[in-house]
Amino acid sequence: MARPDAVARLESAADAHDRAQERVEAVGADALRDCREVYDELERLLDSYDGRATGGGDFEAFMEFQGQVGTLTEDLPEDLPERDTFEELDDFLQQRRLTEGDFERAREMLAPVGDLVGRLDELDDAREQYKKARTAAGRRREELDERIDDLERLRRLGEADLDAPVERLRDPIERYNDAVTEAFTDFRRNTPARDVLAVIERADAYPLVGFRSPPAELLTYVREHDTGREPIPKLLEYADYSASKLDHYVDDATALRSAVATRQTYLRRLDAEPVRIDWPPPSADALPWYCRAYRAVVARFAEEAVVAALRDVRALADRDDYERLRESAVARAELTDAERERLASGAVEEELATAREDRAAIETALETYPPL
Structure with missing residues (x-):
């Protein structure tokens, strides 16, 4: 060697x-x-x-x-x-x-x-x-450590059962994702902007929920002006009005243009993505933590049926076959054709063996030649 x-x-x-x-x-x-x-x-x-x-x-x-x-x-x-x-x-x-x-x-x-x-x-x-x-x-x-981790993960994915019935995980997750997306869409469309942004602001308490915090000036505006009782789509509509037209609809056109017009991108991008479950899903250890954090936020804008769907997702982590099904889902989603060929040809095993030998040789050398 x-x-x-x-x-x-x-x-x-x-x-x-x-x-x-x-x-x-x-x-x-x-x-x-x-x-x-x-x-x-x-x-x-x-x-x-x-x-x-x-x-x-x-x-x-x-x-x-x-x-x-x-x-x-x-x-x-x-x-x-x-x-x-x-x-x-x-x-x-x-x-x-x-x-x-x-x-x-x-x-x-x-x-x-x-x-x-x-x-x-x-x-x-x-x-x-x-x-x-x-x-x-x-x-x-260190590079070899990372390389070995990647190759071991690739080998593990190659050992996954690609024919496993992953729909046992996917179907409950899709039901929840569809339900929470619809609930948030209705919430954003029909609820006063100040209430929507209040929910988003409180989500900061849960690091696993990836909502971006509302800009401070926007939050202050919807709290202190009557226009904050309007839903977000209406605020965005106002933001497109000319100054003269806007004067007929709001009490302080300048304040609205300053707080809302400059944050239109933020408001337009608000959706349920931060409380949707990814596919492939998290590990069995992580999934309950995500569900717990999501529930604390989702319960503030969605009906009980949506929260119940999230509980069904949480229960998936208790299945004996969860990790097996998840590995299959990950393998289907992430393995490329080239990686499958490398796995089938034995190239991955050879690369892994070489990386381990190189790492062992380096560790021996570092022990043999200590710091000066």
């Missing part, structure tokens, strides 16, 4: 980090840091005085440069890496006269020191790449 790319990348990053760590430990991290301080300061001095302390340039700068180099390299620790190189460089620069070529030569003398202290940067880079590789592996594991 080929290793997942995320594992290969993590193993490579771990190897690179180990090599970089070994190169640093061969000298000593503290010793390298001390060496880097001297190296960096010498580099800065060379860059700062190049051109000023050469030839017939500024004699004061020349003396200052030699003094700072001498001070820096004086009394270096005996065990400092490249101590001899620093002292040789100091001897070389303590000439009676320096040229631009001397500065170039000094940089060449320092080059091996730069390579040595560069091991610290290599280790920092290797550590960063290791962390990125570990993060990428963790992210890939």
